[in-house]
Amino acid sequence: MPTTKVYVPRETTAVSVGAHEVALGIERHAQATGESVQIIRNGSWGASWLEPLVEVEVGGTRIAYGNVAPADVPTLFESGFLQGGEHPRRLGPTQGIPYLANQDRWSFLRCGAIDPGSVEDFKDHKGFTGFEKALAEGPEFVLEAVLKSGLRGRGGAAFPTGIKWRTVADAESDQKYITCNADEGDSGTFSDRILMEGDPMSLFEGMAIAGYAVGATKGYIYLRSEYPITYRILLEALDEVRDAGWLGRDIRGSGFDFDIDVHLGAGAYICGEETAMLESLEGKRGMIRYKPPLPAHEGLFGKPTVVNNVVTLASVPDIVNLGGEVYADYGVDQSKGTLAFQLAGNIKRGGLVEKAFGVTLRELIEDWGGGTASGRPVRAVQVGGPLGAYLTADQLDIPMDYEAFTAIGAIVGHGGIVVFDDTVDMAVQARFAMEFCAIESCGKCTPCRIGAVRGVEVIDRIVAGEDRELNLDLLAELCDTMEDASLCAMGGMTPFPVRSAVEHFPEDFGAGAGEERIHE
Amino acid sequence: MSQRQEVAVSTAQNAESLDLSPAMGIVEEMSPVTSGDIIPLLQRIQDAYGYLPPEAVLSVCEETGLPASKVFGVATFYSQFGMEPKGKHTVRCCKGTACHVRGGNRVLDTVEKTLGIRDGETTKDMRFTQETVACLGACALAPVMVMDNTYYGKMTPRRTELLLKEILKEES
Incomplete structure (x- = not known):
């Protein structure tokens, strides 16, 4: 009997609504009925409102079943879901789900598609091709590509990544560092987590490329302690990547050394501020530092340091691979490329939507989010985390664009969108x-x-x-x-x-x- | 006797009753411990004891030569660290905006009512500690609650009560 691939996310949100129990249920049921299944614990596609989203691979196509509860498992088997059979939970091919089909996936291209712990799967989905190209073309090529892409820091401050990298590359020092800020503390944001749980190797690849471009051999991921599942996934993936020779000494015979350590935070929102994060990485209280000096000049342990957000770094491999111009084709004006918007609060279909800049809040909230969960009118929307401005229902047609938001006293920030209905005080x-x-x-x-x-x-x-x-x-x-x-x-x-x-x-x-x- | 001496005496007395070998074992494993290791060091001690016993931390400072001021400074800065013994189970409710909008307060109220404790408190029988956190990062399926290390999304007061009562019943 052929083995059927079944995907059940191991992502935090899916797990919070029973993904582990569903996976276990499917495994046990298959054993009992003598059917051969291979359960792959993938990341989330980002349609959190459909979790646990179970997929079955039938003839090369993945058929999705949404909001699967452990109690659904027996009827799923009775309906022949291993052959893609009809069932009230059946959503059809994953790629055809409108919420997912209409996105501009760049940083989250592999998220949901692959096994986050498999180097082979990552490589089958063009993993490490950006790194290979970087090693072949040289640091200058990488710096140019990132500058041309117009990529700006996705953590919230939106500083041009290419300029930051150039500054660190030009700094003279015996040691430089790449640090990844994964202290995603803003309420209503979870894109870093979804990426790290669904495609951790793209983050490692981005960090290695950054290290190569600026001359750093050591990388740190500063992960918030509230993400225990993410921590395990990152550590497991790191081991796999090291074993495969994509991190460590003399990577793939290039002569370039680079390795990554994961540091767990200890519960302090302020450590998402880059200098507080550096203090914390040094083992101190997360007190912010005066600027200047900028971390690019004097960062971790006083050495030139790149501090980038998770999604920023994960956007880089394909920028190197496909060219900065291709990335810059997405978006508007000074806001190039895509952003992973995160829908939460009083919204029917919460989750992650990666779209090119220029999409409006209304499109995100209505077309993807389906309006408020309560069915009542939207009264206020907070964009960009707890430090973001509140917008009114009259401001929903403003395009998502850093400068357009600044002009109205608001921020795009990390792309978190929290919706409130008319009952909010x-x-x-x-x-x-x-x-x-x-x-x-x-x-x-x-x-x-x-x-x-x-x-x-x-x-x-x-x-x-x-x-x-x-x-x-x-x-x-x-x-x-x-x-x-x-x-x-x-x-x-x-x-x-x-x-x-x-x-x-x-x-x-x-x-x-x-x-x-x-x-x- | 000055206050400082009193503290020193009481610490010395407590130290007799506290088993320091787990803390010393951690120090040995992590040796040489530098100031950059303070956070992971404290995390491991807290994992071992369930909290940070001040006398264990002081002994670690003596053993490693790390200044107690620095180590206690770190221990008191981060919300993850606590110097009071915690309950067997820790219930953490999210107070973030996204959870608040979806009725996070009602979940929190239910926990407080069912267990009879408030934020940061531990039940007298040492079974439950309740904490609030700023965000758990599963906002799309708010409100979110974490029991020990298990996440629960789309929580309701009813489900919260059932979950707590189930644990209470199982263990009694």
């Missing part, structure tokens, strides 16, 4: 932003450490109706001080969600309350 959200900053501040600078605490108090007074106008002015001043005088984005951007909430939703801060009282 924006004063609560504004208070949450200040409280979050107060809790997570590293404490180095006063505007952030003290300002956020005062911010919570001022918002409480506004909501309580105490000297409303006076306290609103005070809040505005406090926001200005935090933005202008904080040392890093933590205190500097906390005003974004606060200001936008006050500006767009004044009614939630007691505006008009005074008049009502008069009318009574």
